[in-house]
Amino acid sequence: IFPGSKDAAGCKATLGVMGGGQLGRMFVHAAQRLGYFTAVLDPDAQSPAGLVSHHHIQTDYNDPAGLAQLADLCQAITTEFENVPAQALQTLAQTRPVAPGAAVVGIAQDRIEEKDHFAACADISGVTCAPYAVIETPAQLQAVLEERADLLPGILKTARMGYDGKGQVRVRTASELAAAWAELGGVACVLEKMLPLTAECSVLVARGWGGQVVSFAPQRNVHVEGILAVTHAYEGNMPLALATSARDAAIAIAQHLGYVGVLCVEFFVVDNGSAHGGLVVNEMAPRPHNSGHYTLDACDASQFDLQVHAMAGLPLPQPRQHSPAIMLNLLGDVWFDASGQQREPDWHSVLSLPGTHLHLYGKLDARVGRKMGHLTITGPDVASVKTVARRVAELLG
Numbered sequence: 061i062f063p064g065s066k067d068a069a070g071c072k073a074t075l076g077v078m079g080g081g082q083l084g085r086m087f088v089h090a091a092q093r094l095g096y097f098t099a100v101l102d103p104d105a106q107s108p109a110g111l112v113s114h115h116h117i118q119t120d121y122n123d124p125a126g127l128a129q130l131a132d133l134c135q136a137i138t139t140e141f142e143n144v145p146a147q148a149l150q151t152l153a154q155t156r157p158v159a160p161g162a163a164v165v166g167i168a169q170d171r172i173e174e175k176d177h178f179a180a181c182a183d184i185s186g187v188t189c190a191p192y193a194v195i196e197t198p199a200q201l202q203a204v205l206e207e208r209a210d211l212l213p214g215i216l217k218t219a220r221m222g223y224d225g226k227g228q229v230r231v232r233t234a235s236e237l238a239a240a241w242a243e244l245g246g247v248a249c250v251l252e253k254m255l256p257l258t259a260e261c262s263v264l265v266a267r268g269w270g271g272q273v274v275s276f277a278p279q280r281n282v283h284v285e286g287i288l289a290v291t292h293a294y295e296g297n298m299p300l301a302l303a304t305s306a307r308d309a310a311i312a313i314a315q316h317l318g319y320v321g322v323l324c325v326e327f328f329v330v331d332n333g334s335a336h337g338g339l340v341v342n343e344m345a346p347r348p349h350n351s352g353h354y355t356l357d358a359c360d361a362s363q364f365d366l367q368v369h370a371m372a373g374l375p376l377p378q379p380r381q382h383s384p385a386i387m388l389n390l391l392g393d394v395w396f397d398a399s400g401q402q403r404e405p406d407w408h409s410v411l412s413l414p415g416t417h418l419h420l421y422g423k424l425d426a427r428v429g430r431k432m433g434h435l436t437i438t439g440p441d442v443a444s445v446k447t448v449a450r451r452v453a454e455l456l457g
């Protein structure tokens with residue numbers, strides 16, 4: 061689907077996205093830069109992507125009329141939000157190319173299926189996930205309480221709908237585990253052993269319809285209270301052997317899924333001296349990812365450019381990073397001072413510093429913990445990027 065092409069009715073090539081959050085907004089920007097028209101399906105009238113798209117279909121994700129309208133407008137459709145009902149993607153796929161497809165999105169939506177997939181391709185990926193047990197029934201809970209003391213202390217995670225650390229409870233003892241499962245409503249969960257992490261990293265892979273694969277170098281991520289805070293993207297951000305293993309593993313995971321589109325695979329690093337440098341696979345996101353936002357400013361093709369190319373069947377460029385970068389997430393917290401008073405951050409001082417690239421998502425109200433934007437710092441060398449990043453953190457602190 062080339063940007064200049066028209067359909068039978070004479071409408072210009074239009075790309076669609078399920079979900080109107082910031083990832084959809086950056087996708088829309090990338091698609092429009094190439095000359096595509098865009099359509100966003102999201103129920104929220106003020107959604108960040110809906111605000112900047114040619115078309116905004118304001119319905120629920122599984123509204124038949126909304127889905128029919130999206131399919132009618134678009135030559136290809138993607139998703140920006142992994143909790144889009146897989147059934148909706150299935151419906152769209154009856155008449156349009158949808159990438160990633162409903163089956164792989166369905167796997168990534170469910171931690172139990174996701175772990176089964178990681179286990180199924182462990183031989184080719186070379187990585188396994190943290191020790192865990194599935195808890196879907198009171199009987200399974202009882203069995204874990206009696207037989208899996210090895211998983212404590214651990215983290216109980218809902219199998220579905222978790223993100224940014226939501227739907228997770230840290231548990232130290234059997235009685236805390238039983239209470240936590242009740243607190244989470246007795247829904248399907250996994251109990252994961254708490255690992256002593258030395259670092260976390262992620263890898264972005266893009267795969268085309270014909271199986272072509274390109275990837276970015278792994279980025280090192282720092283999370284605070286389960287939410288991504290900082291991404292370090294430069295040579296030397298982690299030992300080379302670890303970066304190589306992570307990249308190879310992510311590609312193997314995407315291949316094994318027959319994935320089409322941009323996939324992010326998140327890893328834990330534990331210092332266990334194993335052959336893979338202590339690499340443990342955590343989870344995957346069937347879409348561009350917060351940890352890849354630096355690619356907008358530091359690479360010659362961003363993760364959103366690759367999403368557009370992959371879904372439209374254009375050749376996938378192997379992206380080249382031209383500048384070292386640090387990405388700082390801007391949560392709503394930055395709009396409040398220490399006494400809880402709302403304030404406007406000192407953007408003038410921040411933007412006076414060299415190599416600062418501010419991205420705000422157009423969200424109307426700042427709330428603590430809400431992702432409002434991000435700031436990428438690029439520079440000629442890692443030392444100067446780190447210096448500016450420290451200064452920005454002080455200004456926003």
Ligand code: ADP
Nearest residue numbers: 190215222223224225226252253254255283286
């Ligand atoms: P989410 O879907 O909310 O991103 P994750 O499973 O990635 O959920 O967990 C969020 C963060 O919590 C991780 O990035 C990591 O910092 C921490 N975490 C999650 N599981 C473990 C674990 N088994 N051991 C240690 N830390 C963990």
Ligand code: MG
Nearest residue numbers: 224326342343
């Ligand atoms: Mg995560």
